[in-house]
Structures are given as structure tokens and as C-alpha cells.
Amino acid sequence: MTGRILVAGVGNVFLRDDAFGVEVVRLLAERPQPPGVQIQDYGIRGVHLVYELLDGYDLFVLIDAAPRGEAPGTVSVLEVELPSPEAQPVIDAHSLTPDAIFGLLSSLGGHPGRNLVVACEPAEVDAGMGLSDPVREALPHAVRAVEEILAQATGADPQAGGREAGNEQECMAADLIRHLDEPTQEEGAQDAEQADQGGSHRGGAGAGD
Secondary structure (H helix, E strand, C coil), X not given: CCCCEEXXXXXXXXEHHHHHHHHHHHHHHCCXXXXXXXXXXXXXXXXXXXXXXXXXXXXXXXXXXXXXXXCCCCEEEEECCCCCCCCCCCCCCCCCCHHHHHHHHXXXXXXXXCEEEEEECCCCCXXXXXXXXXXXXXXXXXXXXXXXXXXXXXXXXXXXXXXXXXXXXXXXXXXXXXXXXXXXXXXXXXXXXXXXXXXXXXXXXXXXX
């Protein structure tokens, strides 16, 4: 797939691990990316992000901290189907969860070609600045996951972009992606992928935080 791609990080930098998405896009912005890819930090400006998406994108990748019952620092890649336009999202102009972002986008008629969420299990979301150790250690794994997604979408070389040789944490993003309507581990599903602590990668259901 080629075309317009938006990679957006969201989160509140004053709530510890909630800044995960912001930190990931900061790292991505420092690295060369394929043509047509826009990397942007939206912080708590969820409504601005939704209106940007109304301009039309072939692929939307949202990066956020999202509690899903995993070990802190676990990185998950989720594929999202937009809800029905009739669903009425709860809107907070300054802080939107992934579910609310996709709900508002659908209600306004936005339809990106494909929607993915790269989520990290937070350890601490109390007031304060700075990521917890497991979430900070997950940053390079999330960067790798996004770059694999972009390489698959654009046909670019996934080894490009200044990554160090010998990276032992290879992320095969396509193998991690599941649809949101699939059952979670708590509902009795088998784990699909790795579950190593501190920046592991896992596919799963549920994008809300």
C-alpha cells in the first residue's frame, strides 16, 4: 500500500507513562521515514487529530499508553475497525482515549483506509513527569514496531532509517495484528505472540485506555 500515512502519538506528559505515545513519535521524528509518512505529536489535542484525519489518509497509526491487563511495558499492535457512525462518542476536547478518537472520527464521516494502534501497558499514570522503567525500556520496541508497519505499507527497506545492526528485538508487525472483535486472553484465547517482560510485543484486542 502507498499513499498518505499519519503516525500520531497522544498522551499527557504530566501523567508519567501516559506520555508513551509522545515519546515514541519524538524518537520516530528523529529518524528518516518513507515518503508520504507524517509523524506528529498531538499530545492531548485529540479533537485536532480527528479533524486532521478528515483530510483523508490511507493508513493511520495511533500510538498511546493503554491498560489492557498485560505486564507493564508490553507493546501490542491492534487493528481497529471504526464503530458505526450512529454511535455517539463521549467527547473531551483535551483528552481522548483511542476508543473516543475512533468513535468521533466515524461520527464525522472520516474513513482512513486502515487503522492501527501501537499500545503500551503503563505502570504508572499518576501526576508526575518521566516514564517508568518498563515503559521507557519499551520505547525502542515500539519504534521498531511502527517502522515495520511503515515498511510493509510503503515497500521501504525496514533496515533503513539509521537503526543499529544486530538488533535482537525483531518485531514482525503483521504477525502481531488482530482485530478488536477477537477475544482477549482473559476470555480464554491463546496468546498469539511473545510475552516477554519489559517491552515485549503482543497482539490482542481492545484499544481503549
